[in-house]
Amino acid sequence: MFKKFSIAMGLAMGCSLVAFSGNAVAKNYKLKLGTIMPTDHPNGLGAVHFANLVKQKTGGHVTVSVFPSSQLGNEKEQFDQVEMGSLDFTILGYGEPGKREKDISILDAPFLAKDRAQLVRVLNSKVIQDIFTNMPKHMGAQAIGGFYYGARYLTTKNKIVRSPKDMKGLNIRVPDQKLYIDTLTAMGARATPMSFGEVFLALQQGVIQGQENPLATIANNKFDQVQKYLIQTQHIIGANAIYMSTSTMKKLPKAYVAKIKQAGLETAHWIDKKAFAQEDKFLAELQKRGMKLIKITNKAPFMKATQKIYKDYDPKLVKAIRAVK
Secondary structure, eight states, X not given: OHHHHHHHHHHHHHHHXXXXXXXXXXXXXXXXXXXXXXXXXXXXXXXXXXXXXXXXXXXXXXXXXXXXXXXXXXXXXXXXXXXXXXXXXXXXXXXXXXXXXXXXXXXXSTTOSSSHHHHXXXXXXXXXXXXXXXXXXXXXXXXXXXXXXXEXXXXXXXXXXXXXXXXXXXXXXXXXXXXXXXXXXXXXOEEEEOOGGGHHHHHHHTSSSEEEEEHHHHHHTTGGGTOOEEEOOOOOEEEEEEEEEHHHHHHSOHHHHHHHHHHHHHHHHHHHHHHHHHHHHHXXXXXXXXXXXXOOSOOHHHHHHHGGGGGGSOHHHHHHHHTOO
16 A cells, blocks of 8 residues: 555656646746848748747747837847847847957958858858857847858949949948948948938938838839939848847756757748848839949959958868868
């Protein structure tokens, strides 16, 4: 009888432990994601897709609220919040994390990839995935999915540009990040750092003469209303990433963190396809809206002018990235 009682007690305690473990994992978590882009931009659409995947993969126990259109601040402010743990996720480029760890900023370097398909292969290569994995050694965030953002086009109101000499003295807005400033300066422009939310009004008032961004960003933010020329420099084949706060990783059960990282990778692949399709659509749409496309048939002068930027990076890293086919 005592033996049966002991077995029964053991089973009861085991069930309690299972139930306790289950309750620990089953706790509900409400997280926040910020993006500077509107909801109809591939990044905005991707943010919603990511939130849906996280909810699905965690059985509804982790929900992500999306705050688009710079509601939670500009690029720097959102990344700072992620590092502090007051924001769980953000979708941005590599400029802000590149201030903490230089290697990651190479993804914003000019003419790094020959086209968008190669850039996606670079993002999924071991050399870049290792950089993503090691980010928490340098900052309070980790990229959980890198994806195609778009080839950057130059836009101007009154000036046609076909070579670096045509850019001399042009006041062009760039993100407040060293690599963008250096790239546009090397191309001949007067690079003017400015928060993204201020760009439309600055263009409208003539404070700046132009800006550079991917086609989806140009179209969704209606820059065609204040710019005439769409100049096909494609000087940076750009990428972005979903960043997760390391503070958030620590407070969540490991099982949920694994599911969220999986959702990040799947979302990155989803955005790649969406961004490719929208880029093609917006090239035609911006011309229908009245922008004049200026094709750059010879990019060699731009490439030559910007090659000095690579002197800031480890030659082995540059070689490894360019070896990705």
